[in-house]
Amino acid sequence: MGRVILFTEVFPYYGRETFLEVEIKYLAQSFDKVYLFPFRSKGTDLKPLPSNCEVMPAITKTKVGMYLGLLVPSRAHLVFSKELFSKKVFSNWKSFKTWIIAFAMTNSYLHNKTIRKVFKESDEGDVFYSYWGKGGCFLAPFLNWEGKFISRFHGEWDLWEERCGNYGPLRQEILSRLSIAFPISNKGERYLKSRYNTNRVVVSRLGTQYHGKSYRSKDGCFRIVSCSTIDANKRVLYMLDVFSSTTFPIEWTHIGIGPDMETLQNRVKANNNPNLKVNIKGRLANNEVFDYYLSNPVDCFINLSYSEGIPVSIMEAISCNIPVIATNVGSTSEIVCDETGVLLTSEPTIEDVLNAIQKIKNGDYAPFDFWNQNYNAKNNYRKFIVELQKK
Numbered sequence: 001m002g003r004v005i006l007f008t009e010v011f012p013y014y015g016r017e018t019f020l021e022v023e024i025k026y027l028a029q030s031f032d033k034v035y036l037f038p039f040r041s042k043g044t045d046l047k048p049l050p051s052n053c054e055v056m057p058a059i060t061k062t063k064v065g066m067y068l069g070l071l072v073p074s075r076a077h078l079v080f081s082k083e084l085f086s087k088k089v090f091s092n093w094k095s096f097k098t099w100i101i102a103f104a105m106t107n108s109y110l111h112n113k114t115i116r117k118v119f120k121e122s123d124e125g126d127v128f129y130s131y132w133g134k135g136g137c138f139l140a141p142f143l144n145w146e147g148k149f150i151s152r153f154h155g156e157w158d159l160w161e162e163r164c165g166n167y168g169p170l171r172q173e174i175l176s177r178l179s180i181a182f183p184i185s186n187k188g189e190r191y192l193k194s195r196y197n198t199n200r201v202v203v204s205r206l207g208t209q210y211h212g213k214s215y216r217s218k219d220g221c222f223r224i225v226s227c228s229t230i231d232a233n234k235r236v237l238y239m240l241d242v243f244s245s246t247t248f249p250i251e252w253t254h255i256g257i258g259p260d261m262e263t264l265q266n267r268v269k270a271n272n273n274p275n276l277k278v279n280i281k282g283r284l285a286n287n288e289v290f291d292y293y294l295s296n297p298v299d300c301f302i303n304l305s306y307s308e309g310i311p312v313s314i315m316e317a318i319s320c321n322i323p324v325i326a327t328n329v330g331s332t333s334e335i336v337c338d339e340t341g342v343l344l345t346s347e348p349t350i351e352d353v354l355n356a357i358q359k360i361k362n363g364d365y366a367p368f369d370f371w372n373q374n375y376n377a378k379n380n381y382r383k384f385i386v387e388l389q390k391k
Contacts, residue, residue: 001389002125002147003033005118007136012049013058015042018286019312020131022209026381028052030389031127037115039105039135059108059115066104069111075142076106083170095165102169106138115139122146127388133158133181134169140177141170148179150388152204153188155309155330156233160191163307172196180387185310185331204384206312207377211290213321213368217297221249221277222361224300225322227289227313230258235304240267242353246275250357253279253296255289293320300325300341300360304348308332315375318367325356335375340367 004027011017012024027034028050036049041058049055060066080103084090089099109115119139122128126147130136133153140149151174153159161168175181175198182204183189189203217223224243228234237260243252254264261280268278284292293316301317301324308330315335317324324341326332327348336343342356 001030001032002123002127003035004031004127004129004388005035005037005122007037007128007130007132007139008039009132009135010038010040010042011131012036012047012053012055013038013042014045014047017131019206019208021047021286022207022377023381023384024053025050026377026385030385035118037136039108056114059112066108067100069107070104072107072111074107074110076103076110079141079170079173080106087167089165089167092165092167095167098164098167099169102134102138105135106142106170109136109139110142116143119143119145129388133174137174137178138170141173148388149177150180150182151178153181153183153192155183155185155188156305156307159183159188159309160307160330161195175200182384182387185334187331187334188309202387204387205375205380206310206315207375207380208312208315208319208371209377210319210372212294214293214296214298217299221251222299222357223251223253223297224302224357225253225255225293225298225317226302227255227316228258228303228305228311229256230254230260230264232260233306234258235306236260237264237267239302239304240264240271240278242350243276243278244271244273245350245354246273249275249277251277251279253281253292255281255284255292257283289316290320293317293322298322300357302353303327303332304344304353305329305332306346310335315371318371319375321366321368323360323363323365323367325353325360335370337370339365339370341365 008017011020034053036055039059089095122145124146128145128149130151133151137151175196181192181201184206186203189201192201230236243250301322303311303326310331314324318340324336326336327346328343329346333343342359344352344356
């Protein structure tokens with residue numbers, strides 16, 4: 001059945017990419033061996049993995065080490081230097097920062113002896129799999145292999161070039177070498193096909209498992225949950241501004257941590273609206289998130305991000321039959337629709353969000369049915385495996 005060589009950001013270390021916990025089970029069932037190459041490690045604890053998965057040492061231990069690696073010559077120097085000037089990457093700070101990070105990552109990959117050995121010893125049954133469109137796929141223009149080389153493209157930071165100074169590092173070179181590019185949304189497919197001369201693009205949606213259905217409040221209080229990093233992109237502080245304006249009882253629970261955590265906590269303490277109760281849960285393991293959804297009343301899930309791919313947090317919510325309020329950014333419109341909830345503009349006012357809450361309160365939604373048809377892990381990952389195993 002061959003091997004999968006999977007390039008991640010930190011998985012299976014704790015901290016990010018929790019949604020890979022589901023997908024890895026399907027990969028392990030369908031291939032003889034799965035090798036995981038996390039780019040960096042977070043701590044020492046690993047998430048439970050199937051027995052035929054092997055975790056390789058992280059590519060880089062520190063950011064300082066990654067950037068110092070730029071001083072060591074590699075095949076990447078000439079290619080990245082050429083792109084720096086041909087595309088005038090240096091003229092925009094966002095694009096230049098993206099270029100530096102991509103250059104440093106690529107150099108780190110190319111200097112790794114284990115990676116070079118795996119590529120050299122590959123055979124036709126192997127699948128090299130970059131989980132992000134900025135990661136292991138940077139190897140594609142520089143190394144040769146037997147088998148397939150594929151990459152997912154999500155959106156928020158690894159696909160939409162507009163988020164990175166209108167620049168995608170080595171994007172054309174990467175796509176010309178990949179066996180298949182797998183955007184997770186229809187919008188992602190259109191984006192890649194319209195900007196680059198490639199037809200090797202197949203939509204492959206992510207998915208979540210069924211854990212059970214949540215239930216609604218019956219005491220007159222409207223209970224809202226959000227689950228994300230607490231940072232500027234996710235607009236969690238703005239959520240507090242919205243809920244602080246309520247004239248009816250709201251209980252808001254946020255799951256997650258981030259750079260704006262302390263600011264959020266201080267603002268919550270300063271809130272004096274008697275109609276608002278706030279719970280900040282901090283980081284929860286994925287199973288703990290579902291435990292919360294199933295053991296507490298949840299009336300609505302909210303996501304007000306500036307930029308997204310298709311949020312897995314929304315997939316998880318609708319799998320528990322929780323209706324959603326979200327901004328129309330990235331490919332969110334493919335999962336938030338009349339059946340699942342209320343789609344806002346990308347820059348909603350406080351009144352817009354409060355009106356959406358009222359609409360959810362008074363509406364009748366069937367998010368579980370939509371999830372089962374479109375984001376059920378069992379269906380989506382089986383289809384993905386079929387694509388990987390095609391000759």
